[in-house]
Amino acid sequence: MIYTLTLNPSLDYILELDQITLGDLNRTKNDSKFPGGKGINVSQVLKKLDVNSKALGFIGGFTGDYIEEFLRTLKIDTEFVRVKEDTRINVKLKSMTETEINAKGPKITRQNYETLKEKIRGLTSEDILVLAGSIPSSMPANTYEELVEVCKENRTKFVVDAEGDLLLNVLPFQPYLIKPNHHELGELFNTVVTTAEEVIPYGRKLIKKGARNVIVSLAENGAVLINQEYALVATAPKGEVKSSVGAGDSMVAGFIAMFEKTKSVEEAFRFSIAAGSATAFSFGLCTREQVENLLPEINIERISFKGDGI
Ligand SMILES: Nc1ncnc2c1ncn2[C@@H]1O[C@H](COP(=O)(O)OP(=O)(O)O)[C@@H](O)[C@H]1O
Numbered sequence: 001m002i003y004t005l006t007l008n009p010s011l012d013y014i015l016e017l018d019q020i021t022l023g024d025l026n027r028t029k030n031d032s033k034f035p036g037g038k039g040i041n042v043s044q045v046l047k048k049l050d051v052n053s054k055a056l057g058f059i060g061g062f063t064g065d066y067i068e069e070f071l072r073t074l075k076i077d078t079e080f081v082r083v084k085e086d087t088r089i090n091v092k093l094k095s096m097t098e099t100e101i102n103a104k105g106p107k108i109t110r111q112n113y114e115t116l117k118e119k120i121r122g123l124t125s126e127d128i129l130v131l132a133g134s135i136p137s138s139m140p141a142n143t144y145e146e147l148v149e150v151c152k153e154n155r156t157k158f159v160v161d162a163e164g165d166l167l168l169n170v171l172p173f174q175p176y177l178i179k180p181n182h183h184e185l186g187e188l189f190n191t192v193v194t195t196a197e198e199v200i201p202y203g204r205k206l207i208k209k210g211a212r213n214v215i216v217s218l219a220e221n222g223a224v225l226i227n228q229e230y231a232l233v234a235t236a237p238k239g240e241v242k243s244s245v246g247a248g249d250s251m252v253a254g255f256i257a258m259f260e261k262t263k264s265v266e267e268a269f270r271f272s273i274a275a276g277s278a279t280a281f282s283f284g285l286c287t288r289e290q291v292e293n294l295l296p297e298i299n300i301e302r303i304s305f306k307g308d309g310i
């Protein structure tokens, strides 16, 4: 079974405006609400790709009710731990550029955390856990390390999509896949990386630290997959971006869905890019049909590291 873990779910509130003036009254052209948070998005895209998963994490208040109800109508299994405060609302401003304001999230008590941890202890070597997104600020900074340690003990394969130290600190536990975007990769090494060529050496450093596969996404410039043996450099399809919220999460879901089916890293990678772009070209998340239509537009070049050391 695939489990997704969203410690900090969100109700994403997407506001479209022609332009935004700070300090002034602004009115929207369109607005929409989506249940979000990285793991929840992964579960939703998996479902669209006909793959079942169970969503775990913390949920609270009226925003939490909305998310649970939404997932129920999509027939996505959930086993959330209820918390007292409301699940956060993340504001996404879309005008000439995209601006995001992600809230810090509700208070999580020690007891809430223990209840969640008990669920993670129940996973086995047959399961995959996707740990995705930020952690509420009331939780200890080493939360992900503690959880992946449990995975390691139970030989549960795990995938991590998180930023900064949250990501760096899980690497010694050998995540099967991590997916920083190029900004996040640069921040890990106090530098700026923009091209596939610049990404590869830093991606290899993450492999050296323990990751099995690294996908670095480059938005409209595609993505690079790096592992011990090779790098795959892929282009992204061209299209009109409606909202790129959830594009990265769609990549993670696309990779897992196709890898489970074919066990081919290259096919899974191609599918993951198509899923990311299909979401960027939609309001909300991609559909299977949109993903399949984009597959022929993706070119992948393989660079072998044989005899190159790491
Ligand atoms: N403007 C775009 N045009 C085409 N594809 C895009 C665009 N933006 C995002 N994507 C697709 O979504 C993937 C993830 O996007 P990115 O913005 O890098 O990740 P994240 O959402 O994690 O920040 C990219 O690798 C690409 O396949």
Ligand SMILES: O=P(O)(O)OC[C@H]1O[C@](O)(COP(=O)(O)O)[C@@H](O)[C@@H]1O
Pocket: 008, 010, 012, 035, 036, 037, 038, 039, 041, 090, 102, 132, 133, 134, 135, 244, 245, 246, 247, 248, 249, 250
């Ligand atoms: O947990 P974080 O890092 O605050 O991110 C949460 C946000 O990420 C999202 O899951 C989108 O992520 P991506 O655009 O990286 O795929 C939103 O739905 C949500 O608002």
